[in-house]
Amino acid sequence: xxxxxxxxxxxxxxxxxxxxxxxxxxxxxxxxxxxxxxxxxxxxxxxxxxxxxxxxxxxxxxxxxxxxxxxxxxxxxxxxxxxxxxxxxxxxxxxxxxxxxxxxxxxxxxxxxxxxxxxxxxxxxxxxxxxxxxxxxxxxxxxxxxxxxxxxxxxxxxxxxxxxxxxxxxxxxxxxxxxxxxxxxxxxxxxxxxxxxxxxxxxxxxxxxxxxxxxxxxxx
Amino acid sequence: xxxxxxxxxxxxxxxxxxxxxxxxxxxxxxxxxxxxxxxxxxxxxxxxxxxxxxxxxxxxxxxxxxxxxxxxxxxxxxxxxxxxxxxxxxxxxxxxxxxxxxxxxxxxxxxxxxxxxxxxxxxxxxxxxxxxxxxxxxxxxxxxxxxxxxxxxxxxxxxxxxxxxxxxxxxxxxxxxxxxxxxxxxxxxxxxxxxxxxxxxxxxxxxxxxxxxxxxxxxxxxxxxxxxxxxxxxxxxxxxxxxxxxxxxxxxxxxxxxxxxxxxxxxxxxxxxxxxxxxxxxxxxxxxxxxxxxxxxxxxxxxxxxxxxxxxxxxxxxxxxxxxxxxxxxxxxxxxxxxxxxxxxxxxxxxxxxxxxxxxxxxxxxxxxxxxxxxxxxxxxxxxxxxxxxxxxxxxxxxxxxxxxxxxxxxxxxxxxxxxxxxxxxxxxxxxxxxxxxxxxxxxxxxxxxxxxxxxxxxxxxxxxxxxxxxxxxxxxxxxxxxxxxxxxxxxxxxxxxxxxxxxxxxxxxxxxxxxxxxxxxxxxxxxxxxxxxxxxxxxxxxxxxxxxxxxxxxxxxxxxxxxxxxxxxxxxxxxxxxxxxxxxxxxxx
Numbered sequence: 001x002x003x004x005x006x007x008x009x010x011x012x013x014x015x016x017x018x019x020x021x022x023x024x025x026x027x028x029x030x031x032x033x034x035x036x037x038x039x040x041x042x043x044x045x046x047x048x049x050x051x052x053x054x055x056x057x058x059x060x061x062x063x064x065x066x067x068x069x070x071x072x073x074x075x076x077x078x079x080x081x082x083x084x085x086x087x088x089x090x091x092x093x094x095x096x097x098x099x100x101x102x103x104x105x106x107x108x109x110x111x112x113x114x115x116x117x118x119x120x121x122x123x124x125x126x127x128x129x130x131x132x133x134x135x136x137x138x139x140x141x142x143x144x145x146x147x148x149x150x151x152x153x154x155x156x157x158x159x160x161x162x163x164x165x166x167x168x169x170x171x172x173x174x175x176x177x178x179x180x181x182x183x184x185x186x187x188x189x190x191x192x193x194x195x196x197x198x199x200x201x202x203x204x205x206x207x208x209x210x211x212x213x214x215x216x217x218x219x220x
Numbered sequence: 221x222x223x224x225x226x227x228x229x230x231x232x233x234x235x236x237x238x239x240x241x242x243x244x245x246x247x248x249x250x251x252x253x254x255x256x257x258x259x260x261x262x263x264x265x266x267x268x269x270x271x272x273x274x275x276x277x278x279x280x281x282x283x284x285x286x287x288x289x290x291x292x293x294x295x296x297x298x299x300x301x302x303x304x305x306x307x308x309x310x311x312x313x314x315x316x317x318x319x320x321x322x323x324x325x326x327x328x329x330x331x332x333x334x335x336x337x338x339x340x341x342x343x344x345x346x347x348x349x350x351x352x353x354x355x356x357x358x359x360x361x362x363x364x365x366x367x368x369x370x371x372x373x374x375x376x377x378x379x380x381x382x383x384x385x386x387x388x389x390x391x392x393x394x395x396x397x398x399x400x401x402x403x404x405x406x407x408x409x410x411x412x413x414x415x416x417x418x419x420x421x422x423x424x425x426x427x428x429x430x431x432x433x434x435x436x437x438x439x440x441x442x443x444x445x446x447x448x449x450x451x452x453x454x455x456x457x458x459x460x461x462x463x464x465x466x467x468x469x470x471x472x473x474x475x476x477x478x479x480x481x482x483x484x485x486x487x488x489x490x491x492x493x494x495x496x497x498x499x500x501x502x503x504x505x506x507x508x509x510x511x512x513x514x515x516x517x518x519x520x521x522x523x524x525x526x527x528x529x530x531x532x533x534x535x536x537x538x539x540x541x542x543x544x545x546x547x548x549x550x551x552x553x554x555x556x557x558x559x560x561x562x563x564x565x566x567x568x569x570x571x572x573x574x575x576x577x578x579x580x581x582x583x584x585x586x587x588x589x590x591x592x593x594x595x596x597x598x599x600x601x602x603x604x605x606x607x608x609x610x611x612x613x614x615x616x617x618x619x620x621x622x623x624x625x626x627x628x629x630x631x632x633x634x635x636x637x638x639x640x641x642x643x644x645x646x647x648x649x650x651x652x653x654x655x656x657x658x659x660x661x662x663x664x665x666x667x668x669x670x671x672x673x674x675x676x677x678x679x680x681x682x683x684x685x686x687x688x689x690x691x692x693x694x695x696x697x698x699x700x701x702x703x704x705x706x707x708x709x710x711x712x713x714x715x716x717x718x719x720x721x722x723x724x725x726x727x728x729x730x731x732x733x734x735x736x737x738x739x740x741x742x743x744x745x746x747x748x749x750x751x752x753x754x755x756x757x758x759x760x761x762x763x764x765x766x767x768x769x770x771x772x773x774x775x776x777x778x779x780x781x782x783x784x785x786x787x788x789x790x791x792x793x794x795x796x797x798x799x800x801x802x803x804x805x806x807x808x809x810x
Contacts, residue, residue: 014491014515014517014518017515017517017518017521018517018523018526020521021517021521021522021523021526022523024521025522025523025546028546028547029546035750036750120750131521134521138518138519138521
């Protein structure tokens, strides 16, 4: 019975990683769609979201089933709870990637928009955070997860700088406001993605150490 | 496990037992024989004594002086410590060395006496109640004129008789003991001798088990054991050969795997990575040891690969697919999955070979684009020329004012065509010369090249009110082909001027950075969007289709720069951000 429980948990882990991989790729595609003004890529992201949604529901059902069937305790219970929470965050990141892709389509229709901000550094940072949080999950590495929590502040700072730059530009050149608004919104989505990524990292910390790390900032 | 006894302790006790038993049996027999011999000897001696004694008493018997006989018996009996008895034919005892004859009853029934009275020598060993001991009796008849008148009996204690060889028995026991000890030592030695080659065989077998298959047993022992050692040597030699073969094959396989350009993954039925080669490690940026034994979805997070692995594991035979690994940059992989079976034909996993076809895809795209672009670039001027020529022919030629204008346009387009063709030709010339190694490189100052470019482009710059400045040390020298390099730098400066607004500055500088000679052309124009940066060196690639044609470029300038740079063994790179200008750099080996 105990062996079956471990097998079910392993399968759950494999599925959550599969979902994570999918979300990671979708985010990458969405960012690329903005970078390269590739509306086709954006459409792929938007259409593919249904797959992520299905997987999320499946994982949640599996997790609940394990809880009901095996009534696990201690670290195994922690593990499953953390996976169910992560599942939620990953699905939200998927949705946000869709939002980014939609903005990419809108920007794509406007030819020759200049990127006024250091937009790609932010994209790379957020993508890196998501990648690291999945690495932390795969390797059950709490140290890596602590690093991600610290990085979230950087992303918040980037977003604030962008907001300031946006307002300056808007004052100077009110004619070409529309694409800038799209980009501003994308930066907000990215910031939200970073937040969800941080949640995942916190869940990894919870899985490994049993400590609830939320609202605590950097490493203890 | 049951405690096993050593062979020595199995052999040695049995040796010992056999020796002891046989010695004991022999000792027993020898003791018996010696005893018999002693008895026989005593019987003969007693008989002789009896015969002698008979001589002494014959007269006395005749004279019937029994009293004297008895005295004689007592005297002689005491002196030779033998019981001497004289019995008459009637059985009446007339003389006895031990007892008073008068008190003894008749002896006629004593077996030895009975024998003697019948004129034979009676020899009997029996228990004597009167003496209360085992005695050996010998009786001889005393004859007078053919009739037995009496018998002389000599009796000796058996104890005394066999007392004599007592020292012999002791010697025998001692001898036996000595022999047993000697035999024990000897048999121990023999057993040990038998054991020794076996121990050597054991040692050899243990070395083989440890993998020291080059070791050879040299056992000097009996035929059987020597044959066994020989067989073991043969076995070791064959094993060694097999192991060698297997090792070689494994090394070959290892070498093939690690040197393969294709990424190879071996997965078991649970999608765990069993093996990955170096190409795969590089392709996915993972460490082989870390990834080993992990599910592929964990080690390599690429959903298309995972999907492919699932498909390959489910499929009954070979599967093939093209998968894209998202990343910077994206990579296109041709994936082959082949099932792996064990000797029993059971599926044990899948072999995935990934061929990176990104470059091929890109080249294909460039080629396709090139054909499309070249056709487009040539068609545009030709369409115009055709149109205007037709207009002229249809009568416009008679309208001098328009005809003049049309001809100007036709000339402009013809020039453009010729420029394109010129550029294409120079591209292919550079390519050909480079392939044949015909491009002459000469050590010359870089500054001269920059000066020449400033001279050529100066006019264009001043027309647009752009300041063109340069910075280069006099000593900077490189192996260059001045004409070609001049063309390349001029192309870059030309572009920089073209895409700068009037009043801005274009800077041309050359210096040595990290052992690289860098010639940089810096402008502060409109810059190039990120997505174009990878592709602007392709032929006819245009960032902004409408604009470049207006500016009058052929779309081949940067391609020529790239070819010239590589003809010098260098390369060209670009840094740019949209809206903030660009920096093109030609890197030359110092």
